[in-house]
Amino acid sequence: MTEAIVAEGLTxxxxxxxxxxxxSLSVKEGTVLGVLGPNGAGKTTTVRVLATLLRPDSGRAVVxxxxxxxxxxxxxxxxxxxGQYAAVDEDLTAQENLEMIGRxxxxxxSAARKRAxxxxxxxxxxxxxxxxxxGFSGGMRxxxxxxCALVAKPSVLFLDEPTTGLDPRARVGxxxxxxxxxxxxxxxxxxxxxxxxxxxxADRIAVIDHGKVIAEGTPDKLKYDLGGDxxxxxxxxxxxxxxxxxAIARIANGDVxxxxxxxxxxxxxxxxPEALPAAxxxxxxxxxxxxxxxxxxxxxxxxxxxxxAKTPETAAEPELAKEPVA
Amino acid sequence: xxxxxxxxxxxxxxHRNLVKNLRNLTxxxxxxxxxxxxxxxxxxxxxxxxxxxxxxxxxYMVVGxxxxxxxxxSTNTAVGIGEDMKKGLIDRFRSxxxxxxxxLIGRTTSDVLNVVLTVALMALTGLAIGWRIRSxxxxxxxxxxxLLLFAYxxxxxxxxxxxxxxxxxxxxxxxxxxxxxxxxxxxAFVPTTGMPGWLRPIAEWNPVxxxxxxxxxxxxxxxxxxxxxxxMVNPIAATLLYVAVILLxxxxxxxxxxxxxxxx
Numbered sequence: 001m002t003e004a005i006v007a008e009g010l011t012x013x014x015x016x017x018x019x020x021x022x023x024s025l026s027v028k029e030g031t032v033l034g035v036l037g038p039n040g041a042g043k044t045t046t047v048r049v050l051a052t053l054l055r056p057d058s059g060r061a062v063v064x065x066x067x068x069x070x071x072x073x074x075x076x077x078x079x080x081x082x083g084q085y086a087a088v089d090e091d092l093t094a095q096e097n098l099e100m101i102g103r104x105x106x107x108x109x110s111a112a113r114k115r116a117x118x119x120x121x122x123x124x125x126x127x128x129x130x131x132x133x134x135g136f137s138g139g140m141r142x143x144x145x146x147x148c149a150l151v152a153k154p155s156v157l158f159l160d161e162p163t164t165g166l167d168p169r170a171r172v173g174x175x176x177x178x179x180x181x182x183x184x185x186x187x188x189x190x191x192x193x194x195x196x197x198x199x200x201x202a203d204r205i206a207v208i209d210h211g212k213v214i215a216e217g218t219p220d221k222l223k224y225d226l227g228g229d230x231x232x233x234x235x236x237x238x239x240x241x242x243x244x245x246x247a248i249a250r251i252a253n254g255d256v257x258x259x260x261x262x263x264x265x266x267x268x269x270x271x272x273p274e275a276l277p278a279a280x281x282x283x284x285x286x287x288x289x290x291x292x293x294x295x296x297x298x299x300x301x302x303x304x305x306x307x308x309a310k311t312p313e314t315a316a317e318p319e320l321a322k323e324p325v326a
Numbered sequence: 327x328x329x330x331x332x333x334x335x336x337x338x339x340x341h342r343n344l345v346k347n348l349r350n351l352t353x354x355x356x357x358x359x360x361x362x363x364x365x366x367x368x369x370x371x372x373x374x375x376x377x378x379x380x381x382x383x384x385x386y387m388v389v390g391x392x393x394x395x396x397x398x399x400s401t402n403t404a405v406g407i408g409e410d411m412k413k414g415l416i417d418r419f420r421s422x423x424x425x426x427x428x429x430l431i432g433r434t435t436s437d438v439l440n441v442v443l444t445v446a447l448m449a450l451t452g453l454a455i456g457w458r459i460r461s462x463x464x465x466x467x468x469x470x471x472x473l474l475l476f477a478y479x480x481x482x483x484x485x486x487x488x489x490x491x492x493x494x495x496x497x498x499x500x501x502x503x504x505x506x507x508x509x510x511x512x513x514a515f516v517p518t519t520g521m522p523g524w525l526r527p528i529a530e531w532n533p534v535x536x537x538x539x540x541x542x543x544x545x546x547x548x549x550x551x552x553x554x555x556x557x558m559v560n561p562i563a564a565t566l567l568y569v570a571v572i573l574l575x576x577x578x579x580x581x582x583x584x585x586x587x588x589x590x
């Protein structure tokens with residue numbers, strides 16, 4: 001398989017801020033790369049460089065074999081971009097938004113109209129095609145935006161935080177749409193702050209921080225490297241917490257964290273399904289009553305904690321300050 | 327081929343802007359209220375104390391009001407570009423295989439069509455308060471054309487400012503701040519002949535004075551000055567020259583800035 005997207009040693013400074021610090025990544029044709037990182041890590045800057053919107057200070061970017069810096073026009077003909085905030089015209093209807101983009105891709109009036117109808121149908125927006133986007137929910141706007149990116153049937157797609165600001169239901173809805181797209185063979189580079197999202201959609205994940213890729217691999221490999229699974233064990237009472245913590249220490253491969261309020265211990269283990277019965281036996285031997293168990297992969301906060309030695313609080317904070325899309 | 331694309335891209339974007347403008351027509355109509363009110367205040371309040379030899383003050387100031395309102399309307403270009411930047415539409419356009427200048431061409435073209443509406447409203451107001459066109463039909467047409475041409479040139483200046491700016495609100499306010507002295511240090515509302523010696527040449531070389539004088543000549547309200555700075559004696563030529571110079575400087579400047587980086 002050939003590489004559809006290649007970035008090599010990209011650097012970019014904005015004044016004193018280093019946005020990209022020698023970032024390199026590649027995406028094979030027909031696969032999905034999830035670029036995962038906190039706010040300010042350089043995700044958007046990377047997408048902007050690859051999508052011809054921003055010149056890097058140094059480095060090379062190639063899309064479908066075409067040099068982005070030398071021949072941006074040729075790249076623009078082959079890519080679709082959906083930016084961080086749904087870039088749709090609020091004073092136009094969904095249909096008009098898509099027709100306008102179609103005309104700008106030089107499809108001609110009637111082909112642009114046909115393509116718009118087709119995409120609205122596919123994105124479940126046919127009923128609201130004639131309504132102004134102004135009145136759309138965040139999820140609907142996102143779908144229109146994504147449809148705009150697909151007007152010219154691009155072989156390479158860039159989606160910058162496609163689900164940021166969406167409620168969980170809209171998020172899952174959008175995942176379905178993206179999964180369908182990928183099944184049709186598009187190459188996709190997707191940025192996200194959510195590990196779960198990258199996990200759902202991506203073949204490979206590149207974790208970036210401070211403008212550099214700090215870990216790269218398949219979601220499973222990455223999560224395994226990042227410390228396997230997490231056991232969540234809820235015990236009956238506050239007095240059970242201390243003995244439980246002591247009993248469980250043997251199978252933990254890292255620090256056990258405790259949520260005192262709900263009497264829950266979060267235990268990092270190498271292999272969750274194998275560790276769970278052992279954990280229950282250990283707690284049983286220690287006469288601790290377990291009222292709830294759960295096995296899960298590390299959360300994004302935990303991933304960043306281990307990869308960047310940031311506290312989970314500081315890694316998560318900027319997300320709260322983020323403007324909602326709607 | 328690329329010229330054909332540039333034209334079709336510009337048309338598509340002009341169309342988009344016009345559709346948007348028509349849907350926000352109330353904004354344009356409300357936007358005309360301030361200039362109309364200004365016109366009335368000048369005509370009936372300030373005008374009652376101002377004497378201009380050879381012409382009634384109301385007839386004198388209407389052209390000034392017309393120029394003031396097209397200049398104010400030209401700031402919409404900057405605001406429109408700023409809004410599109412803020413909402414990510416400029417990024418979307420730039421990621422498409424379009425002729426890049428067409429975004430700015432589409433914007434200025436649709437804005438000129440808006441200004442036609444503004445001029446029509448203001449001209450009707452002027453006629454209602456005593457302004458008269460005393461020239462031939464063709465001269466009058468040339469007067470309106472010159473007004474629009476001047477507005478178009480001004481739009482490329484504000485387009486350049488719009489592409490550079492980071493905040494739409496700050497930009498809109500600072501544009502008005504810039505516009506006030508530009509319009510007042512001119513012959514728009516009072517003759518330059520009475521201004522202090524140091525101010526008079528500034529006012530007479532001000533492009534606003536040139537277009538105001540040119541329109542007064544073309545509408546038959548006042549002949550060109552017989553003395554004073556060159557633009558006052560040859561206002562039509564001076565206006566055309568100013569327009570050409572502004573376009574030659576600001577079209578490439580705005581376009582280059584737009585291509586280079588928008589926003590960050």
